[in-house]
C-alpha cells in the first residue's frame with residue numbers, strides 16, 4: 001500500500017522513478033506500539049512532543065481515544081497563522097503522514113506533518129505507527145527536475161544514515177532539524 005501511495009505522490013509531481021529507486025525510498029520499515037497511560041495532569045504532561053517523522057511515509061493506526069494533533073500553517077501577505085487541529089479517530093481508518101524524507105525529495109512540494117499527542121485523564125491510548133524510510137545508504141535530495149522547476153534545491157543532498165545520526169543525536173523542537181539539511 002505504501003509503495004502504491006508513493007508511486008502516486010511521485011507521479012503527481014511529474015517525476016518518474018524506476019521500481020528499484022521507489023523500493024529503496026521505503027526500504028527501511030519499522031513498527032512501534034505506543035501506549036499512553038491515563039494521566040492525572042494532562043496539562044502538565046506531554047504524550048508525544050511536537051515532531052515530524054523522519055522517513056518517507058508513516059501509516060498510523062490509532063484507537064478511539066483521540067489526542068493526535070497536527071500543525072496547520074496559513075500564510076497571508078505578511079503574517080503567518082498556526083493552528084493545531086485534532087485528527088479524530090475514525091474506526092478502521094489509517095492516518096498517513098508525510099515524513100521529512102519525502103519533503104526533501106519533493107523539494108517541499110509535500111511538507112512533512114508536524115504532530116503531537118496530548119495525554120488524557122479519562123482514557124489510556126494505544127497507537128501503532130508503521131514507519132517507512134529510505135535505506136540508510138540511499139542519497140536523499142530534491143529530485144533534479146523539481147529543483148530546476150522550483151528555483152533551486154531547498155535542501156542539500158544527504159546520505160540517509162547521516163540524516164538519522166543527526167535526528168537521533170539532537171532533539172530539536174518540532175521540525176527545526178530540517179533546516180540542517182539546507
Ligand SMILES: O=C(O)CCC(=O)C(=O)O
Pocket residue numbers: 032034048053060062068115117126127129
Ligand atoms: O501516537 C500517535 O498517534 C503518534 C505517534 C507518533 O507520532 C510517532 O510514534 O512518531
Ligand SMILES: [Fe+2]
Pocket residue numbers: 051052053115
Ligand atoms: Fe510521529
